Amino acid sequence: MKNSFFQNRIAVVTGAGGTLCSAVAVELARQGAKVALLGRTMDKLERVAAAIRSAGGTGLPVSVDVTDAAAVEAARQRIAEQLGPCALLVNGAGGNRNDAVTTTTEFQPAEIAEKIPEGMRGFFNLDPARLLDVITLNTIGTIVPCQVFGRDMARQGRGAIVNFASMNSYRPLTKNLAYSLSKAGVVNLTQWLAVYLAPAGIRVNAVAPGFFANERSRKILMTEDGGLTARGQTVMAHTPMKRFGEATDLLGSVCWLLNDEQAGFVTGITIAVDGGFAASSGV
Ligand SMILES: NC(=O)c1ccc[n+]([C@@H]2O[C@H](COP(=O)([O-])OP(=O)(O)OC[C@H]3O[C@@H](n4cnc5c(N)ncnc54)[C@H](OP(=O)(O)O)[C@@H]3O)[C@@H](O)[C@H]2O)c1
Numbered sequence: 001m002k003n004s005f006f007q008n009r010i011a012v013v014t015g016a017g018g019t020l021c022s023a024v025a026v027e028l029a030r031q032g033a034k035v036a037l038l039g040r041t042m043d044k045l046e047r048v049a050a051a052i053r054s055a056g057g058t059g060l061p062v063s064v065d066v067t068d069a070a071a072v073e074a075a076r077q078r079i080a081e082q083l084g085p086c087a088l089l090v091n092g093a094g095g096n097r098n099d100a101v102t103t104t105t106e107f108q109p110a111e112i113a114e115k116i117p118e119g120m121r122g123f124f125n126l127d128p129a130r131l132l133d134v135i136t137l138n139t140i141g142t143i144v145p146c147q148v149f150g151r152d153m154a155r156q157g158r159g160a161i162v163n164f165a166s167m168n169s170y171r172p173l174t175k176n177l178a179y180s181l182s183k184a185g186v187v188n189l190t191q192w193l194a195v196y197l198a199p200a201g202i203r204v205n206a207v208a209p210g211f212f213a214n215e216r217s218r219k220i221l222m223t224e225d226g227g228l229t230a231r232g233q234t235v236m237a238h239t240p241m242k243r244f245g246e247a248t249d250l251l252g253s254v255c256w257l258l259n260d261e262q263a264g265f266v267t268g269i270t271i272a273v274d275g276g277f278a279a280s281s282g283v
Helices: 017-030 042-054 068-080 130-155 178-201 215-221 230-237 250-258
Strands: 010-014 034-039 059-063 088-092 161-164 202-209 270-273
Touching: 010 017, 010 130, 017 034, 017 042, 017 059, 017 088, 017 130, 034 042, 034 068, 034 270, 042 059, 059 068, 068 130, 088 130, 130 161, 130 178, 130 202, 161 178, 161 250, 178 202, 178 270, 215 230, 250 270
Parallel strands: 010 034, 010 088, 034 059, 088 161, 161 202, 202 270
Antiparallel strands: none
16 A cells, blocks of 8 residues: 655665665655665666666665765765655665674683684684674664765754664674674664754654575575574574564564654654564573
8 A cells, every 4th residue: 555655755765775675665666755775786776776667666776885974975965966855764774794793602712722713703803893894884874874864854844764773782692793782772873863853853763673584694594495504493493473574574664664644753762573583582
């Protein structure tokens, strides 16, 4: 069903070439929004824009690194010229990197040995520069678009922002130090910004997806023959709905949070979309 609220509104979606936010971008366009698609890899954005256009919608792909304030400001100017000032922002750009996670789930004496075993990366072997890459992407990469596109919204006296948190925001998953602390930061940022921007008429909320298979997590959670890895089995054992999420599972929450007519008094919250993972103690 289409909702007239989105008709001709200008929406900016970061991470729009990715698994979850490509679906968000397509859905917003289907509901009538003019959608700017932000990410670094133009090919991925072009594919999503083509899908939007072939369904009769408006999708403008813009290649930009969301942690680069000057580049995001240049993107804003282009979007303002071609579509108009931003009214809705979805901050989906984010993620993790293999060299910023530990290979062990708990301390192993070998990680402090003179010669660390090949391929081992414990807490004591993590490179702070790689941790900072992940923290910067998930926190500064959310803050910068809020500053740049939030300014458009503040000038209009209204707007809505949806950030992407994670199950790691509440309880850190083993191995994922930088990702967990940065996604905890996204929940905190969402609350802080909701309070700060309320007088500007801008609502700020977040979704916290549970386990959705994307390019990176598929390799961690699934075997090549479509079965589950040991980690995938652990995730499933703690997911009462016994499946991974699909991008379409997020659309209702994201669209509802963006919609002033339906969620006009909702700000500063994070909605878990997780098949019950956060509710489950596993016992
Ligand atoms: N999948 C899950 O299970 C899950 C669970 C909880 C939370 N999340 C969060 O949900 C969001 C979307 O996840 P996803 O599964 O759709 O991941 P994804 O498929 O990897 O998509 C993320 C997108 O962000 C873009 N991106 C990364 N760094 C960027 C940068 N510096 N500037 C601009 N764009 C950048 C990437 O495109 P380029 O590399 O081309 O820039 C990529 O298309 C992320 O914030 C993720 O942390 C995902």
